[in-house]
Amino acid sequence: MxxxxxxxxxxxxxxxxxxxxxxxxxxxxxxxxxxxxxxxxxxxxxxxxxxxxxxxxxxxxxxxxxxxxxxxxxxxxxxxxxxxxxxxxLPEEGDEEQVLRAAIDEVLGDHPETRQVIRASVAYYARAQENTEVFEVLFGDDALLRELACRVVRTAQAQGRAPAGLDPWQEAHIIWALADSLSLKVAFGQTSSEQAMATMRYHLDRVLGCGAHPGV
Amino acid sequence: MxxxxxxxxxxxxxxxxxxxxxxxxxxxxxxxxxxxxxxxxxxxxxxxxxxxxxxxxxxxxxxxxxxxxxxxxxxxxxxxxxxxxxxxxLPEEGDEEQVLRAAIDEVLGDHPETRQVIRASVAYYARAQENTEVFEVLFGDDALLRELACRVVRTAQAQGRAPAGLDPWQEAHIIWALADSLSLKVAFGQTSSEQAMATMRYHLDRVLGCGAHPGV
DNA sequence: CCCATTGCGATGCGATCGCATCGTAAAAGC
DNA sequence: GCTTTTACGATGCGATCGCATCGCAATGGG
Missing domain, CATH: 1.10.357.10 (Tetracycline Repressor, domain 2)
Incomplete structure (x- = not known):
C-alpha cells in the first residue's frame, strides 16, 4: 500500500x-x-x-x-x-534565385563562424560512416537544397534566361557540388573567399543568365 | 691521435x-x-x-x-x-582532353582503393592547417591539374567545340572543384559512382562539346 | 522548516596513449 | 671469430583517456 x-x-x-x-x-x-x-x-x-x-x-x-x-x-x-x-x-520579393544565391554566398563567405562550422563538419566525416545520426545531421538537408536549385534552374528556363537544353536536375547537382567544394577550399585556406565567390557567380551567371542580383 | x-x-x-x-x-x-x-x-x-x-x-x-x-x-x-x-x-594519341577525362573518371570510380585514399585524405585535413608538409602533400598538385584543365578548355575553344565566351581559367577551377566534391560524395556514400560520373560527363560535354571519348 | 532533488566539483579507476630504454639475434667487415 | 652495427621484441614510464562515484551546496514544494 x-x-x-x-x-x-x-x-x-x-x-x-x-x-x-x-x-x-x-x-x-x-x-x-x-x-x-x-x-x-x-x-x-x-x-x-x-x-x-x-x-x-x-x-x-x-x-x-x-x-x-x-x-x-x-x-x-x-x-x-x-x-x-x-x-x-533580402528584399521581400521571395525570388527563389536570390535565396539560392544568398545561401551560397553565405557558405562561401570568409566569416570566421562559417569557416569554423565547415572545418568542424569535415572533422566529423569519418564518424558519419559509423554513426547514422551524424550522417543524417551532416547530409540530411542536401536534398532540400538541391530541389531549391532545381526549381531555380527551371524557372530561369521558363523565363528564357537559361538555355532550354539544360538538365535542371544535373545542374542542381553541379551547383551544390561546386558550392560545397569551394566552401571547403575557402575554409582550409586553399582559395580566397573572393575567388570562390567569383567562380560561383561566374557559373551561376552562365547557367541562369545574369539577371540583376544584389551584392552581399 | x-x-x-x-x-x-x-x-x-x-x-x-x-x-x-x-x-x-x-x-x-x-x-x-x-x-x-x-x-x-x-x-x-x-x-x-x-x-x-x-x-x-x-x-x-x-x-x-x-x-x-x-x-x-x-x-x-x-x-x-x-x-x-x-x-x-589510353590510345597513344596524347589527347589532353582524354587524359583529363580519364583522370577524373579514376577519381570518381568506386574502386575500394580510390575510396580509401580519398577518405584518408579527408582525415588529414585538420592536420593540414597545422602542418605545412601535410598541406603540401594534400594540395600541392592542384595547380598542375588546374592548368591541364585550362589547356583542355582552350584547345576545345580553338577547335570551335567549346563556346568562345568561356573563361578557361574559371572553367578549370569549376571542373576540378566539381570533381573533388563528387569524389568526396562517392567516397562517403552520399552518391553512387555512376551518378557522379554521369554528372561529371554531363558537365564536361556541355563545356568541351561532346567529342568522341572512349568509355572506361 | 525540512528534506528531496538537482547541479556540479573532486577524485579515483583501469585502459590506453606516445615514447624511451634495454636486451638480443643476425649479418657483414676485419 | 670477434666485433660492430642494424633490426626489432619486450617492457616500463608518466600523461591522459572516458567514465563512475562520492559529497556537498543550493533551492523550492510539502
Whole structure:
C-alpha cells in the first residue's frame, strides 16, 4: 500500500537553463574540432576550452558520443541561422534565385563562424560512416537544397534566361557540388573567399543568365 | 691521435628493404585513417593492423608525426599510380582532353582503393592547417591539374567545340572543384559512382562539346 | 522548516596513449 | 671469430583517456 509514497516528488530545485549550458559546451566542442580535428576533442580539453569543470561537462552529456553529436548539431544549426539571417536582409520579393544565391554566398563567405562550422563538419566525416545520426545531421538537408536549385534552374528556363537544353536536375547537382567544394577550399585556406565567390557567380551567371542580383 | 679509430665502420648487417617495410606500415595507417579517422591511428593500432610488433613501427618511424606524414604521402602516391596506370591504357594519341577525362573518371570510380585514399585524405585535413608538409602533400598538385584543365578548355575553344565566351581559367577551377566534391560524395556514400560520373560527363560535354571519348 | 532533488566539483579507476630504454639475434667487415 | 652495427621484441614510464562515484551546496514544494 501507499505505493504512491515512493512516487512522491519533492522539491524542484535549482533552475538553470539546461539547453544554454549544453550549447555553451557544444560550442567549445565545435571550436576544438574546427581547430584541430576530433582527435583534440577530449572531455578535459572541452571543459578547459569552455572554461568549466569536467564534472559539469559530464553532468550535461552522459557520454562523449552524445557530446560530439550535440556538437555537430550545433554546427548545422549555426549555419542554418546564418543563412536565415542573411535571407531576412533580402528584399521581400521571395525570388527563389536570390535565396539560392544568398545561401551560397553565405557558405562561401570568409566569416570566421562559417569557416569554423565547415572545418568542424569535415572533422566529423569519418564518424558519419559509423554513426547514422551524424550522417543524417551532416547530409540530411542536401536534398532540400538541391530541389531549391532545381526549381531555380527551371524557372530561369521558363523565363528564357537559361538555355532550354539544360538538365535542371544535373545542374542542381553541379551547383551544390561546386558550392560545397569551394566552401571547403575557402575554409582550409586553399582559395580566397573572393575567388570562390567569383567562380560561383561566374557559373551561376552562365547557367541562369545574369539577371540583376544584389551584392552581399 | 688515431682520431680515425672511432670513425672506423664495422659490419653492415641485416639487409632488409627499408622502404618496403615503411610502406607496409604506412598502408596500415591509411586503412585505419580511412576507416575511422585519425583518432583511430595510434602506434598500437597501427602495429596490430599491420600485423607487426609495436617495436617495429617505432623502429621505422621515430615519431607518430613522421608515421602520419608517410601515410598521407603513400595515399597521394597511390592515387597518382592509379591514374598513371589508367593513362597507360589510353590510345597513344596524347589527347589532353582524354587524359583529363580519364583522370577524373579514376577519381570518381568506386574502386575500394580510390575510396580509401580519398577518405584518408579527408582525415588529414585538420592536420593540414597545422602542418605545412601535410598541406603540401594534400594540395600541392592542384595547380598542375588546374592548368591541364585550362589547356583542355582552350584547345576545345580553338577547335570551335567549346563556346568562345568561356573563361578557361574559371572553367578549370569549376571542373576540378566539381570533381573533388563528387569524389568526396562517392567516397562517403552520399552518391553512387555512376551518378557522379554521369554528372561529371554531363558537365564536361556541355563545356568541351561532346567529342568522341572512349568509355572506361 | 525540512528534506528531496538537482547541479556540479573532486577524485579515483583501469585502459590506453606516445615514447624511451634495454636486451638480443643476425649479418657483414676485419 | 670477434666485433660492430642494424633490426626489432619486450617492457616500463608518466600523461591522459572516458567514465563512475562520492559529497556537498543550493533551492523550492510539502
Amino acid at each position: 501507499s505505493m504512491r509514497s515512493h512516487c512522491y516528488a519533492g522539491g524542484v530545485p535549482r533552475k538553470v537553463d539546461v539547453e544554454a549550458q549544453r550549447a555553451e559546451i557544444a560550442a567549445a566542442v565545435l571550436r576544438l574540432a574546427a581547430r584541430s580535428g576530433l582527435e583534440a576533442v577530449s572531455l578535459r580539453e572541452v571543459a578547459a576550452e569552455a572554461g568549466v569543470s569536467m564534472g559539469r561537462v559530464q553532468h550535461y552529456f552522459r557520454t562523449k558520443e552524445e557530446m560530439l553529436l550535440h556538437g555537430v548539431r550545433l554546427a548545422m544549426r549555426r549555419m542554418d541561422t546564418r543563412i536565415a539571417e542573411r535571407l531576412r536582409r | 688515431s682520431m680515425r679509430s672511432h670513425c672506423y665502420a664495422g659490419g653492415v648487417p641485416r639487409k632488409v628493404d627499408v622502404e618496403a617495410q615503411r610502406a607496409e606500415i604506412a598502408a596500415a595507417v591509411l586503412r585505419l585513417a580511412a576507416r575511422s579517422g585519425l583518432e583511430a591511428v595510434s602506434l598500437r593500432e597501427v602495429a596490430a593492423e599491420a600485423g607487426v610488433s609495436m617495436g617495429r613501427v617505432q623502429h621505422y618511424f621515430r615519431t607518430k608525426e613522421e608515421m602520419l606524414l608517410h601515410g598521407v604521402r603513400l595515399a597521394m602516391r597511390r592515387m597518382d599510380t592509379r591514374i598513371a596506370e589508367r593513362l597507360r591504357r
